[in-house]
Amino acid sequence: MNDMTPTAAERAEKLQGVGCKRKRVEDVRFVQGKGNYVDDLKLPGMLYGDFTRSPHAHARIKKIDAAKAKAVPGVLAVLTAADLKPLGLHYMPTLAGDVAAVLAEHKVLYQNQEVAFVVANDRYVAADAADLVEVDYEALPVVIDPFRAMAPDAPVLREDLEGKTDGAHGKRRHHNHVFNWQFGDKDATDAAFRKAEVTIKELISYQRVHPCPLETCQCVASFDKIKSELTVWGTFQAPHVIRTVASLISKIPEHKIHVIAPDIGGGFGNKVGAYPGYICAIVASIVTGRPVKWVEDRIENLSTTAFARDYHMTAEIAATRDGKVTGLRVDTIADHGAFDACADPTKWPAGFFNIVTGSYDFPVAHVNVDGIYTNKAPGGVAYRCSFRVTEAAYCIERAMDIMAQKLGMDPAEFRMKNLIRREQFPYTSALGWEYDSGDYHVALQKAMDTVGYAALRAEQKARQEAFKRGETRELMGIGVAFFTEIVGAGPSRNCDILGIAMFDSAEIRIHPTGSVIARLGTKSQGQGHETTYAQIIATELGLTADNIAIEEGNTDTAPYGLGTYGSRSTPVSGAATAVAARKIKAKAQMIAAHLLEVHDDDLEWDVDRFRVKGNPEQFKTMTELAWAAYNKVPPGMEPGLEAVSYYDPPNMTYPFGAYICVLDVDVDTGATKVRRFYALDDCGTRINPMIIEGQIHGGLTEAFGIAMGQEIHYDEDGNVTTASLMDYFLPTAVETPTWETDWTTTPSPHHPIGAKGVGESPNVGGVPCFANAVNDAFKFLGSTHIAMPHDHWRTWTVADKLGLHA
Amino acid sequence: MPKSQVSLTVNGETVEALVEPRTLLIHFLREQLNLTGPHIGCETSHCGACTVDLDGKSVKSCTMFAVQANGADVRTIEGMAAADGTLHALQEGFREMHGLQCGFCTPGMIMRAYRLLQENGSPTEEEIRFGIAGNLCRCTGYQNIVKAIQYAAAKLGGVPLREAAE
Numbered sequence: 001m002n003d004m005t006p007t008a009a010e011r012a013e014k015l016q017g018v019g020c021k022r023k024r025v026e027d028v029r030f031v032q033g034k035g036n037y038v039d040d041l042k043l044p045g046m047l048y049g050d051f052t053r054s055p056h057a058h059a060r061i062k063k064i065d066a067a068k069a070k071a072v073p074g075v076l077a078v079l080t081a082a083d084l085k086p087l088g089l090h091y092m093p094t095l096a097g098d099v100a101a102v103l104a105e106h107k108v109l110y111q112n113q114e115v116a117f118v119v120a121n122d123r124y125v126a127a128d129a130a131d132l133v134e135v136d137y138e139a140l141p142v143v144i145d146p147f148r149a150m151a152p153d154a155p156v157l158r159e160d161l162e163g164k165t166d167g168a169h170g171k172r173r174h175h176n177h178v179f180n181w182q183f184g185d186k187d188a189t190d191a192a193f194r195k196a197e198v199t200i201k202e203l204i205s206y207q208r209v210h211p212c213p214l215e216t217c218q219c220v221a222s223f224d225k226i227k228s229e230l231t232v233w234g235t236f237q238a239p240h241v242i243r244t245v246a247s248l249i250s251k252i253p254e255h256k257i258h259v260i261a262p263d264i265g266g267g268f269g270n271k272v273g274a275y276p277g278y279i280c281a282i283v284a285s286i287v288t289g290r291p292v293k294w295v296e297d298r299i300e301n302l303s304t305t306a307f308a309r310d311y312h313m314t315a316e317i318a319a320t321r322d323g324k325v326t327g328l329r330v331d332t333i334a335d336h337g338a339f340d341a342c343a344d345p346t347k348w349p350a351g352f353f354n355i356v357t358g359s360y361d362f363p364v365a366h367v368n369v370d371g372i373y374t375n376k377a378p379g380g381v382a383y384r385c386s387f388r389v390t391e392a393a394y395c396i397e398r399a400m401d402i403m404a405q406k407l408g409m410d411p412a413e414f415r416m417k418n419l420i421r422r423e424q425f426p427y428t429s430a431l432g433w434e435y436d437s438g439d440y441h442v443a444l445q446k447a448m449d450t451v452g453y454a455a456l457r458a459e460q461k462a463r464q465e466a467f468k469r470g471e472t473r474e475l476m477g478i479g480v481a482f483f484t485e486i487v488g489a490g491p492s493r494n495c496d497i498l499g500i501a502m503f504d505s506a507e508i509r510i511h512p513t514g515s516v517i518a519r520l521g522t523k524s525q526g527q528g529h530e531t532t533y534a535q536i537i538a539t540e541l542g543l544t545a546d547n548i549a550i551e552e553g554n555t556d557t558a559p560y561g562l563g564t565y566g567s568r569s570t571p572v573s574g575a576a577t578a579v580a581a582r583k584i585k586a587k588a589q590m591i592a593a594h595l596l597e598v599h600d601d602d603l604e605w606d607v608d609r610f611r612v613k614g615n616p617e618q619f620k621t622m623t624e625l626a627w628a629a630y631n632k633v634p635p636g637m638e639p640g641l642e643a644v645s646y647y648d649p650p651n652m653t654y655p656f657g658a659y660i661c662v663l664d665v666d667v668d669t670g671a672t673k674v675r676r677f678y679a680l681d682d683c684g685t686r687i688n689p690m691i692i693e694g695q696i697h698g699g700l701t702e703a704f705g706i707a708m709g710q711e712i713h714y715d716e717d718g719n720v721t722t723a724s725l726m727d728y729f730l731p732t733a734v735e736t737p738t739w740e741t742d743w744t745t746t747p748s749p750h751h752p753i754g755a756k757g758v759g760e761s762p763n764v765g766g767v768p769c770f771a772n773a774v775n776d777a778f779k780f781l782g783s784t785h786i787a788m789p790h791d792h793w794r795t796w797t798v799a800d801k802l803g804l805h806a
Numbered sequence: 807m808p809k810s811q812v813s814l815t816v817n818g819e820t821v822e823a824l825v826e827p828r829t830l831l832i833h834f835l836r837e838q839l840n841l842t843g844p845h846i847g848c849e850t851s852h853c854g855a856c857t858v859d860l861d862g863k864s865v866k867s868c869t870m871f872a873v874q875a876n877g878a879d880v881r882t883i884e885g886m887a888a889a890d891g892t893l894h895a896l897q898e899g900f901r902e903m904h905g906l907q908c909g910f911c912t913p914g915m916i917m918r919a920y921r922l923l924q925e926n927g928s929p930t931e932e933e934i935r936f937g938i939a940g941n942l943c944r945c946t947g948y949q950n951i952v953k954a955i956q957y958a959a960a961k962l963g964g965v966p967l968r969e970a971a972e
Contacts, residue, residue: 023902023904024901026909027900027901027909028901029907029909030887030905030906030912031897031900031901031912032843032883032884032893032897033842033843033882033883033884033913035844035909035910037842037845037910039836039845039846040836040842042837042840109879120808123833124828213908213910214853214910214911214942214944215845215847215856215908225830265847265908266907266908266910266945298848298853299850383920407816497819501927525908526909526910527907530963581972693904694907694945694946695907696903697946698944699946700947701944701946701947715809724848724850724852725850725852725942726849726850730942732938732942732948733936733948733952734946736947805890
């Protein structure tokens with residue numbers, strides 16, 4: 001056997017399978033400008049749509065006059081709610097069980113809300129004419145603060161819900177109330193707090209932000225009147241769901257709707273939902289009989305499609321004097337904007353916010369979330385995280401630091417004392433999740449050892465002394481964060497979207513020559529699926545990845561899937577890929593046994609072949625078996641070699657990580673400089689380390705943006721003041737720190753290849769790590785919690801309030 | 807709207823066309839010349855996805871009228887690979903060093919890097935970061951873009967190549 005080993009290793013290397021740093025297949029077209037994005041599509045006779053939008057955040061619409069717009073040469077149609085209402089399309093259902101206006105009928109509820117849709121033969125003409133649609137508004141009082149929205153005399157925002165005391169998630173107790181959602185044992189938690197030796201309580205707000213992919217949301221709708229068929233190309237993270245929604249609301253049979261997601265220029269949650277632009281483009285194509293393109297501009301993107309966060313969490317921790325946590329209570333006000341358009345699984349109106357116990361062994365916990373309507377854009381998407389997980393991670397990681405401060409303990413030491421221990425896995429949290437696997441103490445210790453944690457604390461102490469002596473104006477902050485993600489939604493028993501279970505799928509077809517096409521229900525937006533899924537198949541089937549084509553995004557050819565978000569591609573479709581491959585392998589084994597004239601059980605798998613046990617010279621390679629599948633199958637067996645898997649995951653996966661950030665703060669300018677950022681991630685089995693590292697770099701950079709500057713800000717009149725890249729912070733190469741990445745590997749016990757998903761971990765862990773570092777710099781001066789985002793002005797203000805400029 | 811005649815060189819070929827005076831260069835390239843490599847990300851000159859090389863300068867083509875490019879020599883991402891299909895060192899570097907993910911910023915980023923390397927054949931990391939600060943990327947965190955540009959600089963300068971990205 002031993003003399004065979006090097007050969008097997010060489011053969012395995014040639015496959016470019018799981019674990020190798022395979023170069024990306026996608027890049028060949030992208031580096032040559034030959035990607036195929038929605039706006040690149042040009043169809044004969046194509047028209048362009050553009051919106052007339054409300055300048056008001058809350059106003060009654062008294063009159064819409066489109067005469068001047070319609071008179072512009074080149075304008076074919078102007079759609080308003082009056083046109084959509086007879087079709088029942090002036091409102092659309094949201095994923096959260098609410099409805100959202102497609103075009104405003106009697107009232108507008110947020111600035112830049114869609115009021116009319118102009119269709120013209122040229123995009124400039126459409127924009128000109130959209131400006132000429134005359135709308136008479138009567139301004140109404142604006143509600144921006146979600147806390148004030150619940151005052152008894154607050155203006156009624158959703159008149160369409162008048163008298164409806166039952167929402168999609170239970171009782172509504174106020175006209176601006178969306179839902180109340182609770183989880184955990186309230187009585188036991190209250191009792192823990194009554195008995196607690198030490199408690200902390202802090203309002204921890206996570207500001208409204210936006211995913212802001214570089215490509216905005218866009219589509220081309222083309223209705224074929226002869227065949228009564230609709231084709232929609234769009235920036236869809238979940239193309240099958242879009243097809244089903246389109247069918248349900250348009251009544252066009254689902255087999256006559258073809259949804260195609262071509263290359264997507266980043267998504268980060270922005271491209272999960274359905275937006276008025278899609279509906280209007282479809283209606284306009286049906287009305288005009290011509291293809292209609294709708295492309296959002298950046299201001300429309302930032303101010304209307306898919307905000308994230310806006311969670312205001314009052315967190316309380318109970319603990320013993322020696323630093324053992326005994327209870328967690330979180331009361332959250334969730335600002336949902338004008339419509340509840342959160343992209344969460346149906347039964348989870350606050351997403352998986354009950355992951356808020358984080359990585360710690362809380363014996364009891366209780367969460368309460370109230371969703372609130374305000375005069376802001378709808379959305380509530382998971383911006384590079386699983387559903388509401390980054391909110392939860394920020395909340396618990398800040399709260400843990402605040403408790404450590406109160407106890408006089410080092411934040412890393414306090415975490416070590418409370419992390420879930422290896423032997424406790426699978427671990428059922430106080431809020432009901434079963435964490436699949438973890439080795440938390442090892443990860444945190446490795447992080448601390450690598451950065452030289454003790455020495456950093458000593459340096460910080462010296463710096464603080466020097467600061468007090470007036471020898472320096474720079475403070476030093478060390479941020480520690482330990483996060484646990486919950487991804488891979490999800491098991492059909494508790495996860496669905498519009499009633500469709502959140503399985504995902506893979507269909508693999510082996511051609512006679514041993515090359516492969518595989519189609520999946522997910523959709524890459526930059527994650528590199530064409531590269532990594534092929535690696536899974538390569539390892540499972542012993543066929544070289546370079547001969548495996550991966551196709552996603554065409555709902556006619558791909559098996560039904562729920563799409564890519566919430567880091568679910570690898571946990572769910574990656575599992576489906578392995579399962580489908582194993583079905584193929586089982587058939588190939590029977591063919592091999594037939595050809596080698598042995599029993600199935602006499603064969604064993606060897607990298608890329610089945611060989612006879614004890615007689616390795618007798619074998620059939622997978623390539624040979626592919627050929628045989630089309631002409632020499634055993635009697636009674638169907639020819640061909642293909643399989644499909646719809647994988648219903650038995651559990652979520654729980655990636656985790658330990659992050660440490662070191663930064664310096666100039667108290668006179670508020671400028672912060674990240675000196676070092678170390679990220680240790682454990683995502684289970686690593687499929688492509690190069691892509692994993694790239695994902696972590698990108699996620700950390702998005703986390704840096706959020707923590708240090710991003711905010712979708714509204715003034716008191718409801719004007720969104722950060723709706724272009726002039727005002728909305730996206731880090732450039734200059735501000736972005738250099739990232740150090742590291743890993744441990746704790747495979748998921750229930751995933752076929754042990755993988756957990758990684759794309760969103762760095763955002764979930766990164767945000768609290770930066771925030772903790774900034775807070776850590778100031779805490780020796782008595783500061784307990786500084787709200788995000790930590791831009792220079794806010795940081796300067798903190799220093800000012802602490803009297804540092806006196 | 808009356809149209810104006812423009813004549814310019816794009817990727818080495820002479821182009822004559824009629825354009826509206828208000829037509830932006832990016833729309834002219836993408837829609838009239840079908841050069842869809844340059845992208846539109848913000849319309850306000852911040853993101854750089856539309857960057858092309860024009861008369862020896864990096865230009866954000868969303869903020870220039872096509873008529874202003876009359877007589878200019880324009881190069882887009884489509885003009886970077888050699889006639890035989892061999893990738894430019896930057897294109898190769900971006901793939902080798904994993905300098906892209908969704909690919910949307912990539913054409914603009916490569917065109918900016920191209921001009922940067924014309925101006926400074928062996929930039930430091932700091933010079934690269936400063937030099938590409940007008941081009942935003944939401945996926946990579948820039949670290950591997952820096953490595954990709956260093957890879958190309960080394961290759962173009964005849965220096966042995968660094969190891970590939972992690």
